[in-house]
Amino acid sequence: MSNDGCCPTQRHRALGTLAGAALLSTLWVLWQLRSAPGGVPAAPPPLTVLIWHWPFADQPPELPGNTCVRYGVARCRLSTNRSLLASADVVVFHHRELQTGWARLPLAERPPGQPWVWASMESPSHTRGLRRLGGIFNWVLSYRRDSDIFVPYGRLEPLEGPARPLPAKSRVASWVVSNFQERQRRVQLYRQLAPHLQVDVFGRASGRPLCAHCLLPTVARYLFYLAFENSQHRDYITEKFWRNALAAGTVPVVLGPPRATYEAFAPADAFVHVDDFGTAQELAAFLAGMNASRYRHYLAWRDRLRVRLFGDWRERFCAICAHYPRLPRGQVYQDLEGWFQA
Numbered sequence: 001m002s003n004d005g006c007c008p009t010q011r012h013r014a015l016g017t018l019a020g021a022a023l024l025s026t027l028w029v030l031w032q033l034r035s036a037p038g039g040v041p042a043a044p045p046p047l048t049v050l051i052w053h054w055p056f057a058d059q060p061p062e063l064p065g066n067t068c069v070r071y072g073v074a075r076c077r078l079s080t081n082r083s084l085l086a087s088a089d090v091v092v093f094h095h096r097e098l099q100t101g102w103a104r105l106p107l108a109e110r111p112p113g114q115p116w117v118w119a120s121m122e123s124p125s126h127t128r129g130l131r132r133l134g135g136i137f138n139w140v141l142s143y144r145r146d147s148d149i150f151v152p153y154g155r156l157e158p159l160e161g162p163a164r165p166l167p168a169k170s171r172v173a174s175w176v177v178s179n180f181q182e183r184q185r186r187v188q189l190y191r192q193l194a195p196h197l198q199v200d201v202f203g204r205a206s207g208r209p210l211c212a213h214c215l216l217p218t219v220a221r222y223l224f225y226l227a228f229e230n231s232q233h234r235d236y237i238t239e240k241f242w243r244n245a246l247a248a249g250t251v252p253v254v255l256g257p258p259r260a261t262y263e264a265f266a267p268a269d270a271f272v273h274v275d276d277f278g279t280a281q282e283l284a285a286f287l288a289g290m291n292a293s294r295y296r297h298y299l300a301w302r303d304r305l306r307v308r309l310f311g312d313w314r315e316r317f318c319a320i321c322a323h324y325p326r327l328p329r330g331q332v333y334q335d336l337e338g339w340f341q342a
């Protein structure tokens with residue numbers, strides 16, 4: 001908590017008299033006690049985070065008062081009640097609904113000095129309309145590590161308890177893809193790999209969709225999972241890596257940001273990076289020629305780490321309160337587009 005301008009000692013010097021200081025000290029103590037019967041300082045009131053539009057949903061989930069407590073964040077109230085605009089401590093705007101025009105910024109009703117957060121977990125390739133959003137937002141919530149509120153898709157945490165057994169493997173490589181377009185780098189790479197490597201493709205694009213709870217057990221039977229991001233951008237590592245591969249118990253073959261970015265999140269030998277190979281054919285030969293002892297190294301992390309997935313928007317929004325005391329006051333993203341595309 002900031003003490004600027006509040007403290008009796010500072011005012012003492014300004015007044016230059018002991019009497020003045022004593023009087024102010026007394027008033028200050030009385031002010032502190034005013035709402036705290038029995039002399040116990042009152043707990044700070046909860047922060048109110050207004051979510052202007054729930055991401056990708058017309059109907060927000062239930063947001064009981066203890067929502068953030070479940071994520072280990074105290075004194076944080078999430079609400080979608082727009083009547084709170086005048087009083088909310090922070091207002092969050094998820095980009096997709098601004099992009100489609102489904103939600104509009106209440107610029108005329110914005111209380112002076114109210115911090116606004118721009119939130120998105122999509123990559124710049126799937127984000128339009130940022131130019132007109134310059135000069136509005138104070139903080140960014142995204143997967144970018146330099147976000148004010150950094151919310152990765154997943155994280156490795158120390159494992160408590162015994163390691164889970166490794167799923168039995170019967171095949172080499174799988175890939176789940178719903179949006180398959182020839183101009184995507186991941187599709188081009190798949191086309192180059194396919195003649196040299198048996199890749200079983202699932203998902204809407206292949207006509208072999210997997211039900212929600214079938215995906216992990218299915219891909220777990222493979223040595224490798226093609227964790228190919230739909231577009232390649234700074235820090236853009238999604239649930240394809242965290243959930244479909246690491247959490248499933250298979251080894252990700254990654255196409256995304258450079259190897260150094262992945263190494264900031266996971267052990268260097270927990271994944272195969274496509275950039276480690278000169279050609280797709282070399283990559284295919286490496287994967288197809290894997291032997292058991294070498295393969296075990298890729299999964300050694302499972303003895304000491306576990307995957308924690310962050311997929312829930314409630315948890316992401318609660319993170320605003322956790323970061324709030326340290327968020328830079330007075331900051332404005334004048335060129336949000338330039339920042340996001342960098």
Ligand SMILES: *[C@@H]1O[C@H](CO)[C@@H](O)[C@H](O)[C@H]1NC(C)=O
Nearest residue numbers: 079080081082083084085087
């Ligand atoms: C929204 O907040 C206003 C002001 O606090 C309150 O009067 C109203 O009942 C709330 N609406 C809902 C749906 O909770």
Ligand SMILES: *[C@@H]1O[C@H](CO)[C@@H](O)[C@H](O)[C@H]1NC(C)=O
Nearest residue numbers: 286289290291292293294295
């Ligand atoms: C497994 O592959 C590695 C690397 O190619 C090699 O050094 C090692 O000798 C192989 N082990 C066996 C048991 O074939």
